[in-house]
Amino acid sequence: MEIFFRPDVEVVPWAPTYRRRDPEKENSMIDLQPACHQLGELVMGITDEQLANSTPCTEYTVRELLDHVDGGARGFAEAAGAEVTDAALAFDGEWREAFGHRLLVLAKAWDDPAVWAGESDQGGLKLPNETWGRIALTEVVVHGWDLAKATGLPYELPAETVRACYEHVAGFLDQPPVPELWAAPTDVPAQAPLMDRLVGITGRRP
Numbered sequence: 001m002e003i004f005f006r007p008d009v010e011v012v013p014w015a016p017t018y019r020r021r022d023p024e025k026e027n028s029m030i031d032l033q034p035a036c037h038q039l040g041e042l043v044m045g046i047t048d049e050q051l052a053n054s055t056p057c058t059e060y061t062v063r064e065l066l067d068h069v070d071g072g073a074r075g076f077a078e079a080a081g082a083e084v085t086d087a088a089l090a091f092d093g094e095w096r097e098a099f100g101h102r103l104l105v106l107a108k109a110w111d112d113p114a115v116w117a118g119e120s121d122q123g124g125l126k127l128p129n130e131t132w133g134r135i136a137l138t139e140v141v142v143h144g145w146d147l148a149k150a151t152g153l154p155y156e157l158p159a160e161t162v163r164a165c166y167e168h169v170a171g172f173l174d175q176p177p178v179p180e181l182w183a184a185p186t187d188v189p190a191q192a193p194l195m196d197r198l199v200g201i202t203g204r205r206p
Contacts, residue, residue, distance in 0.1 A: 040100035
């Protein structure tokens with residue numbers, strides 16, 4: 001499912017800020033900023049030559065996967081109320097900075113408790129908004145892992161980010177909202193790192 005911005009405005013270096021949350025008021029929220037920040041950092045290290053590399057998400061090259069994640073970032077940011085009017089990512093000039101800017105817009109759009117309340121229809125599929133937020137997180141976390149494996153670049157996420165993503169994906173295994181959302185889970189030892197278990201249940205082989 002494609003629910004998916006090259007900015008018209010000046011591309012600025014993005015440095016997300018973090019704030020302490022009140023768990024009593026924001027218990028349905030997940031902070032997308034750490035995952036978006038780490039993926040933005042990773043992308044700054046991708047060379048033009050690596051854009052043609054294959055990825056663990058087998059239908060995509062690195063360039064195609066970046067384009068897919070970019071579309072998702074634009075779509076999920078718009079779903080959260082952000083103004084997104086730009087076309088797909090262009091792989092010229094400062095495209096890495098532009099990609100990081102899109103991720104910043106995504107993270108900031110979901111940094112509001114009100115966005116996580118209620119439900120909405122995206123691409124003909126109606127789900128609770130907190131589920132859409134978790135799907136947005138999964139797109140960044142899992143495809144970030146794909147890009148790291150394809151390029152050999154580091155990709156380290158906070159434990160709470162990986163845990164939130166794992167719990168979301170595991171909860172969708174029996175009845176995913178979209179048929180064939182992931183490939184069949186692969187066998188990963190129970191004692192393996194949680195990130196390995198996360199990508200394993202999305203059909204990848206860590």
